[in-house]
Amino acid sequence: MADLWKSGSIADVRESLRYLRQNRSRDSERVLKYGYPLIKKNSSSLENIELWEVYEQVYIAALDSHNNSIANELLDKIIRQHGAKSLRVMTLIGMRKEQQEEYEEAEKIYGQILAIDPTHQNAMKRQIAVRKEAGDLEGAIKLLNDYLKIFLGDTDAWLELADIFIGLQMYKNALPCYEEIILAHPQNHHIYSKYAEVLYSVGGYEAFKMARKNFAYSYELCEKGNHRALYGILMSSISIASTKQGKGEKDNETLFHWALDQLKEEYKREDPSKLKFLDAYVLQE
Amino acid sequence: MVKYLSDSEKEILSVIYRHSLAHPSQFVFGALLGRSNDSKVTIESAVPIHHGHPLNIFIEVSLYQVDFVAKSKDLQVIGCYFVSEDGNPTMSNAVINIAEAFKTQFNNAIVLSLDLESSGQKLKTKGWSSDSGKSWKGIFSNDLRRSQGISLQTFE
Numbered sequence: 289m290a291d292l293w294k295s296g297s298i299a300d301v302r303e304s305l306r307y308l309r310q311n312r313s314r315d316s317e318r319v320l321k322y323g324y325p326l327i328k329k330n331s332s333s334l335e336n337i338e339l340w341e342v343y344e345q346v347y348i349a350a351l352d353s354h355n356n357s358i359a360n361e362l363l364d365k366i367i368r369q370h371g372a373k374s375l376r377v378m379t380l381i382g383m384r385k386e387q388q389e390e391y392e393e394a395e396k397i398y399g400q401i402l403a404i405d406p407t408h409q410n411a412m413k414r415q416i417a418v419r420k421e422a423g424d425l426e427g428a429i430k431l432l433n434d435y436l437k438i439f440l441g442d443t444d445a446w447l448e449l450a451d452i453f454i455g456l457q458m459y460k461n462a463l464p465c466y467e468e469i470i471l472a473h474p475q476n477h478h479i480y481s482k483y484a485e486v487l488y489s490v491g492g493y494e495a496f497k498m499a500r501k502n503f504a505y506s507y508e509l510c511e512k513g514n515h516r517a518l519y520g521i522l523m524s525s526i527s528i529a530s531t532k533q534g535k536g537e538k539d540n541e542t543l544f545h546w547a548l549d550q551l552k553e554e555y556k557r558e559d560p561s562k563l564k565f566l567d568a569y570v571l572q573e
Numbered sequence: 574m575v576k577y578l579s580d581s582e583k584e585i586l587s588v589i590y591r592h593s594l595a596h597p598s599q600f601v602f603g604a605l606l607g608r609s610n611d612s613k614v615t616i617e618s619a620v621p622i623h624h625g626h627p628l629n630i631f632i633e634v635s636l637y638q639v640d641f642v643a644k645s646k647d648l649q650v651i652g653c654y655f656v657s658e659d660g661n662p663t664m665s666n667a668v669i670n671i672a673e674a675f676k677t678q679f680n681n682a683i684v685l686s687l688d689l690e691s692s693g694q695k696l697k698t699k700g701w702s703s704d705s706g707k708s709w710k711g712i713f714s715n716d717l718r719r720s721q722g723i724s725l726q727t728f729e
Contacts, residue, residue: 454626488630568641
């Protein structure tokens with residue numbers, strides 16, 4: 289996609305912007321650099337719906353990049369076209385307030401949106417973002433829980449909640465969040481590794497065993513390049529062996545040596561000069 | 574009373590600063606390598622380790638590898654550095670968790686951080702040591718001119 293941007297052609301820039309919108313990704317620097325000239329000079333080449341989607345996208349990129357003059361210009365045009373009473377436009381105005389760190393004003397606007405539509409997803413998310421930015425993590429957790437009661441399948445929200453809990457070192461609270469994500473995406477090996485890493489932080493024989501199991505499943509789902517899972521099995525095995533219940537467990541020793549051998553093969557293949565690092569990992573006998 | 578020294582302050586702090594710039598909205602941490610001799614600890618280099626939440630597994634995996642590499646260069650792990658998401662140097666529970674892990678490698682471990690929130694024209698740092706004790710105490714606070722690099726030879 290980097291090549292599409294560089295070509296500079298209208299079609300390629302439109303395609304890049306569309307790709308980012310469809311994948312809900314952000315690349316604010318490039319969106320601003322290529323998207324703003326597109327709407328300034330070539331707006332006639334865009335269909336009406338696409339044009340205003342690009343306006344919104346470039347506006348958000350301008351907020352991200354702290355380009356206030358472009359942000360103000362685009363917001364004025366959006367308001368003139370769609371009116372300041374549109375809930376979508378009110379969300380954009382709220383985001384401008386957030387960018388200016390006027391959090392009370394932003395919350396007021398989101399509150400007004402939710403008074404009209406109590407399940408307005410974007411407004412609810414922005415409220416959570418404001419609480420988080422203001423350092424009120426307890427408030428953010430409460431709002432996230434309220435949001436997830438309505439939008440149970442929003443994986444990003446579960447990840448966000450897990451992230452806040454982990455930041456507060458509330459690892460046991462983070463675990464159910466990952467369990468929800470696993471239910472929604474049972475083939476995603478990354479999630480099993482993340483879940484296992486949090487289990488590892490919980491600590492104790494049972495948690496280490498669960499961690500090892502999830503690292504192993506992550507590796508089963510994706511072997512190629514999954515060093516993270518292999519190291520996870522290695523470390524979990526070492527930790528299990530250091531516990532009273534796990535000391536001398538034969539299965540544990542087998543798994544430890546298996547993971548170590550897999551890693552040695554990977555390093556031999558990819559970077560033999562780093563093989564020596566694996567000498568540091570020793571299972572307590 | 575342990576004295577912490579370094580002849581490579583500029584290089585060490587530039588590693589830490591660049592690590593924090595590479596991940597501006599995230600917590601970063603790394604290891605400090607050096608040598609200890611009686612009551613003197615010389616900090617020789619900094620090794621970036623991780624960005625994001627410092628879960629135990631990341632700390633432990635890195636300690637294994639960094640310690641191994643340090644020994645191969647006749648150095649030892651003598652502490653760690655961190656830069657928090659908001660640039661504010663505080664010994665939070667997460668930082669204490671990291672520091673305690675590094676203390677298992679070296680009893681007089683030092684913790685170094687950049688105070689990006691207070692830094693304006695000058696780059697400010699902060700340090701802590703447990704000095705074989707149970708709690709972590711602030712040991713110095715330094716102002717360093719960004720454009721001129723580090724001027725002080727000792728951190729004490």
